[in-house]
Amino acid sequence: MIIGVAGGSGSGKTTVARRLVEIFAEPRIVQLIAQDAYYRDQAHLSVEERQQINYDHPLAFDNDLLAQHLSALRRGESIEQPIYSFLKHTRLDETHSIKPAKITILEGILVLEDARLRDLCDIKVYVDTDSDERFIRRLSRDMMERGRSLDSVIDQYLTSVRPMHLQFVEATKRYADVIIPGGGNNDVAVGLLVARIKARVVEMSQS
Secondary structure, three states, X not given: OEEEEEEOOXXXXXXXXXXXXXXXXXXXXXXXXXXXXXXXXXXXXXXXXXXXOOOOOHHHEOHHHHHHHHHHHHOOOOEEEEEEEOOOOEEEEEEEEEOOOOEEEEEOOOOOOOHHHHHHOOEEEEXXXXXXXXXXXXXXXXXXXXXXXXXXXXXHHHHHHHHHHXXXXXXXXXXXXXXXEOOOOOHHHHHHXXXXXXXXXXXXXXX
C-alpha cells in the first residue's frame, strides 16, 4: 500500500506522516519516502545558479525517478533513494538503500500534483493549515535546520513558495480522499485516517 500525504510547506504533513510511521512501527511494516529527496540533481550548476531555482515548482522534482522507485517498491524490489543536501542545493554522491514494506508513506508538497504519483497511491491525504501558521513553521525550520537567513526565507516565501502554493499545491486538494484540517496535531482526523488504513490493509489481504 502507498499512502500519499500532501499539503503546503509547513502544513504539518511531515508530522502526519511521522505519526503514521510511529503507529504502524513494526519491522518491514511501514516506511517513509520524502518527495524532497527527489529534487533534481543540480551538480552541473554553480551554487549561485542553484539558489535561483524555483524549488516549489513541479518541475523542480525528478518525478520520473520517484515513480520508478515507487513502482519498484510495489513489486517488492529495493531501491537506492537519492540524498539531497539543502545546504548545497543538489544531491550527494551517496544514496540511501530502502527495502520494500507493506505500507509506504509518500510525503511532499506536490505528491498529488503528478498523475503518475496519484495513480500509485492507494490513499491520498491533504493536510490543510492556515497560511500564517504554515509560514511561521517554515521560517523556524529553514533558519534552525537549513541554515537560512531571515531575509532569504521571507524572499523565497514571497517570490516562489506562496505563488506556487496558490497555483499548484492548493489545487491538489481536490484529489484527496482524506483532508486533515489544522495539521498533524488533529488527533481525531489522524485517528480516522489510521482506521481507514487498517480497513484498507484488510481489504488488500482478502483480495
